[in-house]
Amino acid sequence: MKKKVFIIGSGFSSLSAACYLAKYGFDVSIFEKNDSFGGRARQFKTNGYTFDMGPSWYWMPDVFDRFFEDFNKKSSDLYEIKKLDPGYKVFFKNNESVLISSDVNKITDTFENIEKGSGSKLRKFLEQAKDNYELAVKDMLYKMPGFSILELINIKTILKFNLFLTNINKQVNGLFRNEKLRSILKFPVLFLGAKPSNTPAFYNFMNYADFGLGTWQPKNGFYDVVKSMIMIAKEQGVKLNKNSNVDKINIDSGSVKSITVNGKKLDCDFLVSGADYAHTESLIDKKFRQYSDSYWNKRVWSPSSLLFYIGIKKRLKNLNHHNLFFDTSFEKHSNEIYSEPNWPKDPLFYVNLTSKTYKHTAPKGHENCFILIPIATNLNDSEQVREKYFDMVLDRMEKLTKQKIRGFIDFKRSYCIKDFEEDYNSFGGNAYGLANTLLQTAFLRPKLKSKKVKKLYFSGQLTVPGPGVPPAIVSGKLVANIIKNEGIIR
Ligand SMILES: Cc1cc2nc3c(=O)[nH]c(=O)nc-3n(C[C@H](O)[C@H](O)[C@H](O)COP(=O)(O)OP(=O)(O)OC[C@H]3O[C@@H](n4cnc5c(N)ncnc54)[C@H](O)[C@@H]3O)c2cc1C
Structure with a gap:
């Protein structure tokens, strides 16, 4: 008889673990409390709009491809995907903006035009970032279940030891003088959930993910990936149960029983x-x-988010698919997230318009828009506060993109800390789990395997390797491999 594995939740890490465990010969069942699968990457459809509720930046396509290849599939057979060009637009104060091309040579030219000499520095910086990517993502990530410091020690990491002693902030500020270029280069590590000044420079591999590998978009949104993983899970025989809240884990003689x-x-x-x-x-x-x-x-938590999903009954100009509003102080806002947690006075924010790339995600002539404001966890979340921020960001969007948006909104839904807590049982309403700081990296993160209860394992963005969709997929594989090695199959 096959051994029975139960999996709590249906986020990327759970789906990944389920697919691998079923492939390894276990009898696998998923139990998801919500009425749809995908966890933080759920999707909802309304009034002709299709909204991804969570992830929207499809980075590191090689990690997705590697997952599908493990099941003899290609991502391109499962969903249509486009490389965005430009990848994104960044708005700065004084009506300035920068477009980030999908072509690294053009990005280098953009840098050179803004700061003389920065183009060649960028090339060199990206060479190192690529090297780190090859080491971290292509090699080590899949071999590091986070059991011991020894996993981190090999000749290649020893040679890069200096990159763990300095941080992204120092490295970028040391190379570039222009504040706009600095902000652009510090943006990717925000996906790791911590301040650039609290993120080891080794993590500049995220800059290679950004400029080198590019930003991609599946045709029907990020949920295309969830659907494809569900399809594979079902092919492997996984039983998926929704509206199934796990109320208790029952332990007998130090081991999970039910x-x-x-x-x-x-x-x-x-x-x-x-x-x-x-x-x-x-x-x-x-x-x-x-x-x-x-x-x-006492952990350093990744931010929570205040989100607005809005439908707009006209096409918007001067905006791209991904838009970063960096027209206020990066430093002040990150202090309000990490050092002195409070509602931010003048936050940076992000605007996504999937209908710019795929028109069918909104009714004809309309725009599908979501706005994300990163905020600290555990803040006092109320309707009044959400509305205050909606007004604030809409003012800035209207001013910087030179158009009226109010009066054209035909759908609006907000989502914030209380929703993260209620929908996902999220600690403090975190959106992206635990940050990847030096002291919360690899073997210093919460473990994939319980030290106190036999047969109990964990996956996802709070454990190894960390926050984001690609790491969540990897964590599912890591935990499945641990169980495969420990479980006696059949
Ligand atoms: C707004 C937002 C934007 C993001 N943007 C990006 C991005 O652009 N790119 C990127 O790579 N990453 C992004 N992320 C991060 C990424 O979405 C997450 O890291 C990843 O989806 C986490 O997957 P997971 O498997 O760890 O957990 P989750 O997706 O949180 O899954 C956990 C599941 O467990 C379920 N659950 C909880 N308690 C119970 C219970 N008692 N019983 C049954 N089920 C339970 C929950 O309902 C949930 O479905 C974003 C996240 C958010 C929230």
């Missing part, structure tokens, strides 16, 4: 949780928890 789903006890041999780590541990008796409340409270 879970209680919507009040009903179900027996299993192994349990993987892709739900937020702190929440998963709250489902077991206190004595079996590895991390205390004070541990979680």
